[in-house]
Amino acid sequence: MKIVLLLGGTSPEREVSKNTAKSILKALRELGQEVILVDPAYGLNQPNNEDDYFSEKNYSEPNNRNYLEIINSSLFDEVDLVFLALHGRWGEDGTIQSLLEMRGIKYTGSKILTSALAMDKAMTKVVIQHFGVSTPDWLVANISEQDYSAYPEKIRTQLGFPCVIKPNDQGSSVSLTICKKDEDVIPAIMLALRYSDKALIEKFIPGREITVAVLDGAALPILEIVPKSGLYDYESKYTAGKSEYIVPAPMPEEVSIEIQEQAVKAYNAVGCKCYSRIDFRLTENNKAYCLEINTLPGMTNLSLVPKAANAAGISFLELIDRIVKDAVN
Ligand SMILES: Nc1ncnc2c1ncn2[C@@H]1O[C@H](COP(=O)(O)OP(=O)(O)O)[C@@H](O)[C@H]1O
Ligand SMILES: [Mg+2]
Known part of the structure; x- marks a missing residue:
């Protein structure tokens, strides 16, 4: 089978994705599959050398339009399957799944709605x-809200402290705060909102x-x-x-x-x-x-x-x- 292994991408989990891809590549080859690596962040400008996919070096400015170009290119014409080694935004969230659906290419794992959800x-x-x-009780603070000053009170009455504040849709605990008191809340919301349009506020589960x-x-x-x-x-x-x-x-x-x-x-x-x-x-x-x-x-x-x-x-x-x-x- 001719398999494209998609790795890297533009999400914060780019480097983790490369490690995932390394293990999967080895396994697919041992299984006798024909595998081509593609990093959608590079678009049509893919590295010539396989090792270069795993290096720190960036070949072109990672850009989301590159995804469209490469998925729509002839490189995908004769592909039997896309193995998704991407993580996080654009790779795990239904976006790449949608592009592959449009091209009629089979891919591993969950479909669009599940991925997005x-x-x-x-x-x-x-x-x-x-x-x-x-699931722990929760509240959501939206980026469109101007004023977060009511949240400490809301948390005290609806969840109680300590609580966890984290971006709603970005993995890897990049900006998670455990809040113990009123004063911790607004900075934690602001931090989470740097990575996501919604801050998820959850009861802390010891x-x-x-x-x-x-x-x-x-x-x-x-x-x-x-x-x-x-x-x-x-x-x-x-x-x-x-x-x-x-x-x-x-x-x-x-x-x-x-x-x-x-x-x-x-x-x-x-x-x-x-x-x-x-x-x-x-x-x-x-x-x-x-x-x-x-x-x-x-x-x-x-x-x-x-x-x-x-x-x-x-x-x-x-x-x-x-x-x-x-x-x-
Ligand atoms: N409500 C919570 N109570 C206690 N610990 C939490 C809570 N939410 C997150 N954590 C801690 O943070 C880690 C990461 O949170 P999670 O929601 O799994 O996000 P992600 O894995 O996407 O970064 C969890 O594995 C856990 O250790
Ligand atoms: Mg987790």
Whole structure:
């Protein structure tokens, strides 16, 4: 099969995407697939040398019009499948999925609506809550509001402190603040609004960090992340040795069954396809709260979905092969 592996892109998760792509490229070649790399940020000006896709160097100014040009180019005429190794905006949010649909090209993972919905954390919460999945209580502050001075009071009465304020649609905890008191609120909203049009304000859920990978509608073993710094931030996420991973996460069987059910419910609620990773917080009393759904989760050697698959006896090669087969069938 002739597969284009899309990597890089213009989102803040560009570098993470390259790592994901490195692992996927190796696996696809081992599976005997013919693979071409394409970084949509470069448009028609793609690097000549494969190694250059992974270098720090930028070939042309990353620009969203480049996406249109390259997807619409003849390079995609004879392609059997696009494997999406992109993360975040333009890659995970339904945009690239729309362009590929217009060209009639098959691609891996979830479709347009699911991708767009899951990228919007607040909208995801509305939908999953409707289907009975627990999620922390929340408020949304919009960029169009002129004055955020009512929020400390709103938080005190509707959520309580501490609360978490984060951009509504950008991954990787780039600008998340844990607010303990009134004075923390406005700066945290302003920070989140630098990255997104909406700031999501959530009740802080103390407890453990767990995530559930769902593959073809079935939950894999629950994975627990124990960040050495206490907070699962950008650094602990992407630096080797900054977090410890435990899979299956130690907990009573009935609790893990319940959480896996919640994960599958969330997956189905937003209409995920093939694979996704659902993040939760788990309280001391074993109550799980869903934070978000990742429709194109990381696939590096540090990543969580491959670890969970491995615990279920599914090798990385098999995982990639299943994602390919799902997309072409
Ligand atoms: N409401 C919350 N309560 C406690 N911790 C939170 C909450 N929201 C986010 N966090 C912490 O921040 C991390 C990142 O938040 P998340 O919503 O998953 O965004 P993303 O992974 O897209 O950056 C979580 O894994 C968790 O450690
Ligand atoms: Mg997350």
